[in-house]
Amino acid sequence: MRVLVLGGGYAGVALTRRLEDRLPNDVDLLLVDDTGEHLVQHELHRAIRRPAIVDEISIPLSDVTYRADVKTAAVTGIDADEQAVTLADGEEIEYDACAVCLGAETADYGIPGVTEHGQPLKRLPDAEAIRADFLDALDRPDGRVVIGGAGLSGVQTAGELAALAREELGSVDAGPELLLLEQQSSVAPGFDAAFQDAIAQALRDRGVRIRTDAVVAGADGDSVTLAGDEEIACEQFVWTGGITGTAALDGERPGVRGDLRIADRTFVLGDAARVVDADGGPVPASAQAAVREARAVAESVVRLVDQEQETESGDEGEALFPPRPEQFRFDAAGWVVSVGDGAVAQIGPAVLTGRAAKAAKAGTGAGYLGSVGEIERALDLVYDELGAAGDR
Ligand SMILES: Cc1cc2nc3c(=O)[nH]c(=O)nc-3n(C[C@H](O)[C@H](O)[C@H](O)COP(=O)(O)OP(=O)(O)OC[C@H]3O[C@@H](n4cnc5c(N)ncnc54)[C@H](O)[C@@H]3O)c2cc1C
Incomplete structure (x- = not known):
């Protein structure tokens, strides 16, 4: 039997480690990731200011697994009906159970110029590029740096840039204006009002200007345009406005319910999916949700494997019904x-x-x-x- 885990982020690593402990040794466990490294993404914004932190937040997948085979390769397609995935080099891998943990890409929502001119923050080279451009922008004290999107990554990026300006120039006021744009009516949309207010205050205290109800409608190399045609000149535009599915899932984040499945033996979890939990609540795309979802999927995969092995050993009775998948419920810690x-x-x-x-x-x-x-x-x-x- 082969169990496949696609993606070595929070969901993929948490799941692989659970399965290493719980699956019988005669089950192949294969983890496929395009980088071969586990990126502790919720600290990625730190690398903008402190490049050396990379040693702490980028970990070879072979260091965090002990019995799974780790393959460094990009997944290009997943066929849940055929129970097979395709890799970039054309190799096809069949599976008995598969968990899609490929994370997400930065969404441009089709806004003109955002892909070309907005800098995303998803991977290590993104942090390096934002740092390099920001250090250049610091030479323009009358200029402006715009951060579009005030979710978890946007607010933390704005905080890092303000701190970096202060470290380089002695005061954030000596550098370009830092402007954080959010289309909703508060930063950190979706979180409790008191949390939102405290984040906004902390950002303002550190010299970040915040504009809410500000919808980015376009960007070019010199400015960001808001809905209503207001043009905001800027030297740098960092875009953390939302997420979309990876190319391997045709740009989609499939919707899944509490069983976290898109087919009997194919699970999608973490940022790769839009999850509504077993109680009907939408689950925020977050590291903590990804890790918890992995626990539920591990349980479901173990049940599948147990049943298959019982069937192979001749206990047909068990196989009349597929095993009941674990139901995921989210309660933020x-x-x-x-x-x-x-x-x-x-x-x-x-x-x-x-x-x-x-x-x-x-x-x-x-x-x-x-x-x-x-x-x-x-x-x-x-x-x-x-x-x-x-x-x-
Ligand atoms: C700057 C920033 C700050 C954040 N802060 C927080 C926070 O404070 N708290 C919080 O809970 N969340 C935070 N998040 C969100 C959190 O990091 C994500 O929700 C989390 O990483 C999702 O985990 P995941 O396992 O689904 O995906 P990821 O961690 O993105 O892992 C996906 C993995 O799949 C691999 N992969 C992608 N495509 C392919 C492919 N085609 N083939 C093979 N491998 C592929 C990637 O290389 C990666 O290793 C933050 C995110 C960012 C960017």
Whole structure:
């Protein structure tokens, strides 16, 4: 039997590690990822200001797995009816169970000029490109840098840019204006109002200007245009306005319910899917949701494998009905975002800022790295987070 995990992000790694512990040794477990590295994406914005953090947040997949085969290759197609995937070199791999954990791409929503002129933040080279252009933009104190989209990645990117300006110039006011645009009526749309307010305040305190109800309608090399035709001149345009499916899924993020399946033996989870949980609630695309979904899918895959092996060993009775898939329910443990060297956390109804929030942020990142066995990297990250200079 072969179990295939596509994508080595949060969902893929959490799932592979569970399956390594629980699947019998005679089941092939294959993890396919186009980079061969596990990127701790929720810290990616940090690499804009501190390139050295890459050592802590990019981990060879062979380091976080122990029995799965890891293949570095791009998936180009998934045929759930035929139970087969195609790789970029034309190789076809058949499976008995497959989990699609390919994450998402940055969406341009067809807005003219956004793909050409908006810089996404999804992968390590994106952080390098944003840093390089921002350092150039710092030479233009009368200029402007626009960040489009104030979700988790946009607010944290704005915070990093403000902190980088302060580190380079001594004061954020000595650099270009940092303008964060959000089409909805608040930053961090979808989160609790108190959390949103605290994030907005933390950004303003650090010199970021925020405009809400500002819909990006176009971009060229020199400006961003808002709906209503207002043109905003800028030296740099960072675009974190939303996500869409990967090419391997034809640009779609398939909708899945609590069983996280698109077919009997094909699961889609993490950012790759639009998940509505077993209680009917939409699940935010997030690292914490991806890891939790992986636990549910691991359970379902183990049931499938158990049944198949029982059938092969002659116990036909079990095979009359497919095994019941695990149902996923999402209950957020809390949220924490960095804003430069500060942080804002929501734990239950309480919203924290200052040292408590910073500790929560450091604990979240380090806790995650610890959960995939990366204790050294976890310690380095805590040092980076709590020892970072220049907090206020
Ligand atoms: C800057 C930033 C900050 C964020 N902050 C937070 C936060 O504070 N809290 C939070 O919960 N979430 C945060 N997020 C969101 C979080 O990172 C994502 O929700 C999470 O990464 C989704 O996990 P995933 O496993 O579905 O996908 P990913 O982590 O994106 O993993 C997908 C994997 O699939 C691989 N892949 C993609 N396409 C192919 C292909 N065709 N073939 C083979 N492999 C492929 C990729 O290389 C990658 O390894 C943040 C995101 C960003 C960008």
